Amino acid sequence: MHKSAALASTPLFHTNSTFLSSHDRVALSYDRTRAIGALHALSAQDILTVSPKYWEYLRDPIHVMDGAAATLLTIHLNLCIGTIAMFPEGKEQLLKRLLAFELSGQYCLTEVGHGLDAYHLETTATLLPTGELEINTPNEAAAKYMPPTTPAGLPGIAVVFARLLVNGQDRGVKPVLVPLHDGRKMHPGVISKLLSPRGGSGPVDHALTYFRHVRVPGSSLLGSLEKGADPKGTFAHNIFRVVVGTLGMGTVALSMMRIASYIATKYSMRRIVVDSFTGKPKPIMAFSTQKTPVLTAIAQTLVMDAYCTKVHQLWSTGGSSLQQHFVAAVWKATIVPHSLSILSSLGDRCGAQGLFEVNQISMMHADVRGASIAEGDTLGISIRFAIELILGKVTPAPYLNPGSLLSRHEQQWLSELRSIVKGSKTHRSNAIESSILPRCQELLQAVGHRIAVDAAVELGVDPAVVDLYVASVVKQDSAWYSENLGLTQEKQRRMERDAVDALYPKLESLLEKLAIADYVNAPIVSDEAWVSHVRELPVFQSGKAAVEDSVQSRL
Structure with a gap:
């Protein structure tokens, strides 16, 4: 359980802000910012060194309950305080006031x-x-x-x-x-x-x-x-907190994946339709068009959670700032596309309900688009570090299983791009630009997918979860696996079906592994939450007609 679970259940975080004015919503976000900051009580040294305490703060799902508060905290703690802490002489009193939230820090x-x-x-x-x-x-x-x-x-x-x-x-x-x-x-x-x-x-x-x-x-x-x-080099050193922010954007994206997966699962289990084949009621989760994207989202989330643990280890032992930046870049380039895909897919699978702010998914989708750009634009850092990797200036984590599908995919991608650069007089030529740049993000993703699976295996993640994750990323470069490894589309589809079938009976236990229920306030997750939400809505009616005290609905 995260230390913010109790705070997440307070009225401060369960206020329905959708009917508030923009001014009042901003004020509420500032109040939430101070509450989260006070709870974690970070020191300047925690922030400067990305200590375990700071990493716990970055992984806290409470940030996702208010994306505006998360933005304010990132600027205040990481960018402003983190930069000042790099030059602390004579700034001790200022840092103390900023850490106490007596001042608002900007960057x-x-x-x-x-x-x-x-x-x-x-x-x-x-x-x-x-x-x-x-x-x-x-x-x-x-x-x-x-x-x-x-x-x-x-x-x-x-x-x-x-x-x-x-x-x-x-x-x-x-x-x-x-x-x-x-x-x-x-x-x-x-x-x-x-x-x-x-x-x-x-x-x-x-x-x-x-x-x-x-x-x-x-x-x-x-x-x-x-x-x-x-x-x-001096400039890169002075803006190093942006690199730390790259790590933070990835951890926020992970929390969004967890919350969206939970919401879509609970909704899909309670949403009942009449099966046209049997004529009997049936939860929409039972249909392959629902359970496949939902279970895929859960599998990607659990594997990314293992990768997140590995990222902190790789960061802490990275050595040079360039290698640390590479670790952060691969992490963000891998997890942001996963989160964007999940939030879009699961939002669709929740139908019209998925469009409304109160059900969290649509707002998280907008927030992760911002996270993709903030603290190092995902495409920009992918281009930079794919080139550094091709030139051998940075090194990915060692292979756990060099013969695995994802390892072979990464190795051949890297080998192919290196051969293109080697055959050119300079890696900055127009020919290289058109051949290499469009593939940079895919290269970093290939590296990240492989490291993520290695981390999941090392940490003992359910093999069926890992299998579905692998099947999901194979689909992203389906032609390569077919052309190079003889993995036909039918074999790829079978991989996915087999993994989904293996995981579906474990759905309830998978929800528990997400460990995120305390941070979900979307009313579509249960009948009780929906009834409570409807009771709080503004009412327009004629005369003195009574509003029903209870609403029985499966909407």
Whole structure:
């Protein structure tokens, strides 16, 4: 059981926010943010080192109950506090206030005109003769994009990445602490423009942020005034918390998979239809079109759960920051497509009910789309680290079974792409770009699928679960397995059917292994929850007609 189970059952997390105003929903998310932070009581050292305590926090499913709160926590703890903790000298009191949630911490890296090309950002931090730094946004393209910098009750401060200018010399991109507001009024020279809401997600007060010649003390600079011998390397070091965020996005996606699998299973077991063949009532779960995607989702979730345990081990023993980033990139490139597929598929399998916010799946789908982009765009990091892997600069986890289907798939993919690069004068040519880049994410997924199965086998996951997982990923590259291993489509379909048949009798025990019921508030999981939900809905009626006290429904 997760330590947040009791908190998840409180009114704070079971308030139906769908009828609240956007302003009130944002306020509720901030309250939930502080409650989750207080529960885990992380230290700066926990955050800095990705300690077991911090890993437990990342894996907490309570984040999924409010995607907006999860976003706020990620920015506050990982990005803001995590970056300051890398340069702690003289910042101890500030860290203490941030950890106590007396301040709201933000992180301003990405600019609207530069996106992933953050190294070429244009915001400047100019050293003045007084020793102060002047932070300035030179044009519209340099506006900081996304961080929620509008006043929201608590005083706000941000880690702002800016190009340090000393006597006209560009010293590289550096992090600087800049006050944003006192909780009600913006700091002089700081302008925040509230963006329109993201579609389908819980509302966060995302904004565009501009700095108009904002002066801060020289001590606000995190790090040295000197230009690093390797400016790009220094920049990569300074934004390393984004890499840790890549890990966190994957753990959130895993929690979404667990919750969606539970909801769809419970709904499918209680939703009854009349079987046209027998004329008798039958749960929709009994049909292959329902049990196959639901059981596949559960199998992928349980295997990814084992992989998640392996990821922390690989991260902790990774050694170099490049290897750690590779571990995080493979993890995210593997789990995000699984979660997107599961949330889309299971949402469809819940019919019209799957479209409504209150049933959680549609909102989680929107949230995982955001997670796919945040803290390292999935495609972007896949391209970078597939190239690093092809060039031999990073190393995947050792093979547990080199002769397995997924191991052979990974080995041949890597061998084929390496031969393409070897036959070219440079891996940056146009020919390489068109041959390699479109396949980078698939390469990292092939690596991740194999590591996930190895981890599941090592941790003793039910072999039938592993078999269904393997069958599900074989389908993703069906032609390769048919052409290279003689695994025809009929054999592939039989693999899936056999695994589903083996798992279906274990459905109840599989639900228990998800260990997620405390975090589910979707009313479609039971008749009792549905009746309670209907009773709370706004009522429109004529005259004084009584509303029935109970609603018997299988909807």
